[in-house]
Amino acid sequence: MLEDTGIRLADSKRELVYGRVTRRLRALGLDSFRAYRALLERDDGREREALRSVITTKLTAFGREAHHFDHLRDQLLRPWAAAGARGRLRIWSAGCASGEEPYSIAMAVAKAVPQWQRCDIRILATDIDESVLDHARAATYTPAQVARVPFADRERHFVRVADGEGVRYRLRPALAALVTLRQLNLIGELPMRGPLDAIFCRNVAIYFDRQAQQRMYARFARLQRAGDLLFVGHSESLHGISDDYALVGRTIYRRR
Numbered sequence: 001m002l003e004d005t006g007i008r009l010a011d012s013k014r015e016l017v018y019g020r021v022t023r024r025l026r027a028l029g030l031d032s033f034r035a036y037r038a039l040l041e042r043d044d045g046r047e048r049e050a051l052r053s054v055i056t057t058k059l060t061a062f063g064r065e066a067h068h069f070d071h072l073r074d075q076l077l078r079p080w081a082a083a084g085a086r087g088r089l090r091i092w093s094a095g096c097a098s099g100e101e102p103y104s105i106a107m108a109v110a111k112a113v114p115q116w117q118r119c120d121i122r123i124l125a126t127d128i129d130e131s132v133l134d135h136a137r138a139a140t141y142t143p144a145q146v147a148r149v150p151f152a153d154r155e156r157h158f159v160r161v162a163d164g165e166g167v168r169y170r171l172r173p174a175l176a177a178l179v180t181l182r183q184l185n186l187i188g189e190l191p192m193r194g195p196l197d198a199i200f201c202r203n204v205a206i207y208f209d210r211q212a213q214q215r216m217y218a219r220f221a222r223l224q225r226a227g228d229l230l231f232v233g234h235s236e237s238l239h240g241i242s243d244d245y246a247l248v249g250r251t252i253y254r255r256r
């Protein structure tokens, strides 16, 4: 049922998936899995999309896996700025969820490249799920969500907006403008042109079966030149999956 997403549902996830699908049934007012199955059989694609969305995890956070951002700063951004910030700089957040990852990359750019507003820098951010992309487009977060953004960055890049009794943090347009958000299924062909200086594809491939992972990393490799960076999630590895990349740090790879 989920072939087009490449999602592999391990037996260990049975309980989790059961709980999430049950909640979906309740939301639809259905009282049995049989009724849900019937609905999926006459579905025009929309319910499959909703099902995929409830099953997958969208967990993310600003500055998640901080050592990736240190590496990006020291190995790509600062050297690029020091060399005059010439040419294009392209970074892709693949499986960007609600935007915390691409906006963390944008904050790293603004910190490391003094002339960032006058350079040809683009951060492409894609996800299969339109609902998380809507959240990313709104670029508005709760105090808890921005709690781990360093104070100076929060002051510089967010404005506080009233939200009922409370407050929310909205990203300033100048920084948000670095990021282009698009819907994209990582299981299919990739429409973009390279080269991509860095790809963040973190905590996405863990849901894919081995073959889907191999194909995806092979497509990534075609978009990168020797030396370009690939960051993966804390429990992901390209070992035995791709020979195109060499491990250069904790869950950090370089295109060979």
Ligand SMILES: C[S@@+](CC[C@H](N)C(=O)[O-])C[C@H]1O[C@@H](n2cnc3c(N)ncnc32)[C@H](O)[C@@H]1O
Residues within 6 Å of the ligand: 004, 005, 006, 056, 057, 058, 059, 060, 061, 064, 094, 095, 096, 097, 098, 101, 126, 127, 128, 129, 132, 184, 185, 186, 187, 201, 202, 203, 204, 207, 233
């Ligand atoms: C756990 S979140 C990871 C977010 C972020 N990369 C991070 O590490 O914080 C996984 C994201 O991958 C997306 N995703 C799952 N399957 C996908 C697919 N086939 N193509 C593109 N995105 C996918 C989900 O919608 C979700 O937003």
